Each structure stands twice: as C-alpha cells, then as structure tokens.
Amino acid sequence: MNWDCHYTRTRLHGYLNRELPVQERRLVGQHLDNCPQCQAFYQRQRLLSRDLERELPRFGMPQPYQLQQVWANVQAQLALGALPNSAPMPSRWWYSVAVVVLMLFLALPVVSGRSRAHMLPPLPPSPMLQYKTATPTALKPPVQVALFSQTAAVQRAVTSAKLYNTPVPLPSQP
Amino acid sequence: MTLFPEVPDDNATAQLIAQAVAGEQQAYAELYEQFASGVYRLCYSLLLNTHDAEDVVQETFVYAFRNLARYDANKSAFKTWLYTIAVSRCRNLYRRQRMLTLDISQLLHANLAAPKQETPEAVFTQRSVQEALRDALAKLSPTLREAVVLRYGHGLAYREIAEVMNCPQKTAESRVRLAHKQLHHLLLPLGQGLLEELLQF
Numbered sequence: 001m002n003w004d005c006h007y008t009r010t011r012l013h014g015y016l017n018r019e020l021p022v023q024e025r026r027l028v029g030q031h032l033d034n035c036p037q038c039q040a041f042y043q044r045q046r047l048l049s050r051d052l053e054r055e056l057p058r059f060g061m062p063q064p065y066q067l068q069q070v071w072a073n074v075q076a077q078l079a080l081g082a083l084p085n086s087a088p089m090p091s092r093w094w095y096s097v098a099v100v101v102l103m104l105f106l107a108l109p110v111v112s113g114r115s116r117a118h119m120l121p122p123l124p125p126s127p128m129l130q131y132k133t134a135t136p137t138a139l140k141p142p143v144q145v146a147l148f149s150q151t152a153a154v155q156r157a158v159t160s161a162k163l164y165n166t167p168v169p170l171p172s173q174p
Numbered sequence: 175m176t177l178f179p180e181v182p183d184d185n186a187t188a189q190l191i192a193q194a195v196a197g198e199q200q201a202y203a204e205l206y207e208q209f210a211s212g213v214y215r216l217c218y219s220l221l222l223n224t225h226d227a228e229d230v231v232q233e234t235f236v237y238a239f240r241n242l243a244r245y246d247a248n249k250s251a252f253k254t255w256l257y258t259i260a261v262s263r264c265r266n267l268y269r270r271q272r273m274l275t276l277d278i279s280q281l282l283h284a285n286l287a288a289p290k291q292e293t294p295e296a297v298f299t300q301r302s303v304q305e306a307l308r309d310a311l312a313k314l315s316p317t318l319r320e321a322v323v324l325r326y327g328h329g330l331a332y333r334e335i336a337e338v339m340n341c342p343q344k345t346a347e348s349r350v351r352l353a354h355k356q357l358h359h360l361l362l363p364l365g366q367g368l369l370e371e372l373l374q375f
C-alpha cells in the first residue's frame with residue numbers, strides 16, 4: 001500500500017461521516033477516483049456505515065408491555081421512596097419534641113418537690129443550731145419534729161407530682 | 175440521522191421537566207413515555223440481555239426522577255443526561271455479565287456434545303440481520319460497543335458521546351472509528367450479501 005492509499009484509508013471514516021476538513025476531503029475523493037482497491041474498500045465501509053445507521057436504531061426495540069411493566073415498577077419505587085424523603089424531617093422533629101416533653105416530666109417531681117418544700121412554713125431550727133444553745137436533753141423533740149415535718153413535706157410533694165405524671169401517654173419508665 | 179422515533183422537542187421536554195419538578199405526576203409519565211424506548215434500546219444494545227436492560231431502565235428513571243431538580247439543561251440535553259445515568263449503570267453489570275457468560279459457557283462445554291459440522295455460511299443465511307448485529311456487538315469490547323451504539327444507534331454527536339462515556343471528545347471519535355473497523359471485520363466475512371440485503375429494506 002503506497003502512501004496515498006494509507007492517507008486515504010486512515011481518513012475513510014471521517015470521509016464517510018463528512019467530518020474531514022475541505023482540503024483532506026478533496027484529496028481523499030481524488031484518490032478514491034483513481035485507486036480501484038481503495039474504492040472497493042471505501043464501498044464496503046460505506047455499506048457498513050449505512051447498514052449501521054439503518055439497523056442500529058431498530059436494534060433492541062422494546063415491546064410495549066416491557067416498558068409498561070418497567071413503568072409500573074418505577075412508579076412503585078418512587079412511591080416507596082417518597083416516604084423516606086418526606087417522613088424523616090417530621091418524625092425527627094416529633095422525636096425531639098417527645099424527648100423534651102419526657103425530660104420535663106422526669107424533672108417535674110424534683111422541681112415541684114423542691115419548690116413545694118421551699119413554700120412550706122419554715123422548719124424548726126436544725127439540730128446543730130439547737131445544740132449550741134440548748135441542753136442535750138432538750139434536743140430530742142425538735143429533731144424529731146424536724147425529721148417528721150421534712151418527710152411529710154417530701155411525701156406531699158411526691159404525691160402531688162404523681163398527679164402531674166398520671167396523664168403522660170408515654171411508655172412507663174424503666 | 176434516519177430512524178430515531180423518540181427524539182422529542184427540546185422546549186417541550188424543558189416544559190415537562192419544569193412541570194414534573196413542580197410536582198405534576200402526569201409530566202413524569204410523559205417524560206417516561208418519550209425517553210423510555212431510547213433508554214431501553216441503549217441498555218439492550220450494551221447488555222444484550224432483556225432482563226438486565228429492563229432493570230437498568232428502571233434504575234435509570236428512578237434515579238433521574240428523584241434527582242430531576244438537579245438536572246441542568248444548560249449543561250446537557252435531557253437525553254444525554256439520561257444516557258449518562260444508564261451507561262454508568264450498564265457498566266456496573268458488565269463484570270457480572272462476563273462472569274455469568276463464563277459460567278454458562280463452561281456449563282455448555284461440560285454438558286453438550288461437539289457442535290454439528292455446519293459451514294459458517296449455512297448457519298449465517300438462516301439468521302436474521304438483527305441476530306448478526308447482535309453477535310457482532312457482543313464481540314466488541316464494552317467501550318467500543320458503547321461508542322458505536324451511541325453514534326449509529328442514537329445519532330449522538332461526538333461531543334455528546336464523550337459526555338456520556340465520560341472521556342475526551344478525541345477519544346470518543348477514535349473509539350467510534352475503531353468500533354466501525356472491528357465491525358467491518360466481524361460482519362464482512364459473514365457475506366457481502368448480507369450488507370447488500372440490508373440495503374433492500
């Protein structure tokens with residue numbers, strides 16, 4: 001194969017698809033007119049190109065029922081996928097609200113107990129203060145009162161806190 | 175190019191996409207109707223297997239519709255965007271397909287008697303043009319198959335082929351050229367008559 005044949009054959013594909021610059025196209029065309037071997041080669045290539053252009057667009061053409069089945073699957077998958085796409089935000093939001101509410105209710109006995117204990121009438125003086133001023137024998141009754149009244153205050157607070165806790169529609173605490 | 179039944183009008187497509195993004199269900203159905211056939215042909219031509227092609231078409235549209243808001247018409251045509259998604263999914267299957275083919279051929283060699291003595295010409299004349307094309311495509315490497323199918327089967331420009339195949343345009347051009355050359359060698363020994371017969375359609 002001489003240089004002209006080589007030049008032509010490396011450009012035949014571009015020539016077929018009209019992709020060559022004008023100058024190259026002219027040279028290839030001139031050579032094809034004068035070289036029977038390259039002309040025959042070109043005709044086969046041209047045939048193949050036309051063949052592919054004609055046949056490949058109809059290759060693997062689907063049946064309508066295939067596309068309908070796939071479409072049904074696509075719809076089903078998109079409908080399922082819509083749930084995780086839209087659900088997470090509200091559900092996470094509700095979870096955080098639920099956690100805050102739960103923490104408030106857990107804290108309620110302590111908070112209400114303390115506040116109610118503070119709102120009770122002052123307790124009798126503590127034993128340590130009494131110890132300085134009074135005799136050891138005089139300590140007993142106030143200490144007992146102090147302990148008793150403190151327990152009663154806490155008990156009342158807990159009872160009232162339980163009232164607050166009853167309507168909570170959450171699972172019972174562990 | 176000649177026969178591309180599913181080439182839609184760009185403006186109409188843009189309008190459908192806008193409607194779909196706005197939540198109109200009918201727009202999704204119309205987009206599917208316009209492009210599904212082309213995507214299926216592409217997938218089937220690359221995978222040469224009906225079941226796999228259907229799976230990839232499904233995956234492609236589910237992905238595309240979920241990410242429709244991200245599609246940028248200034249960057250690529252909708253068809254090119256869909257094809258890019260489809261080709262990347264086909265590529266995930268090539269390796270698995272090769273392993274399956276290997277298994278089947280081993281099975282056949284183990285269980286079947288020696289093939290009948292038939293001349294290639296005799297076998298060939300009984301087969302349709304589409305079957306001949308199928309066999310020829312199957313003998314190309316996946317890369318060359320992609321190039322030639324996108325070029326001749328879907329009429330994409332080299333710039334678009336490069337985009338879909340994720341390669342430089344010069345590479346896309348040389349792949350189409352190489353695929354053409356290999357198909358020439360694959361189809362021509364089967365008979366000049368075939369090529370001439372094709373032109374009678």
Ligand SMILES: [Zn+2]
Nearest residue numbers: 004005035038
């Ligand atoms: Zn020559």
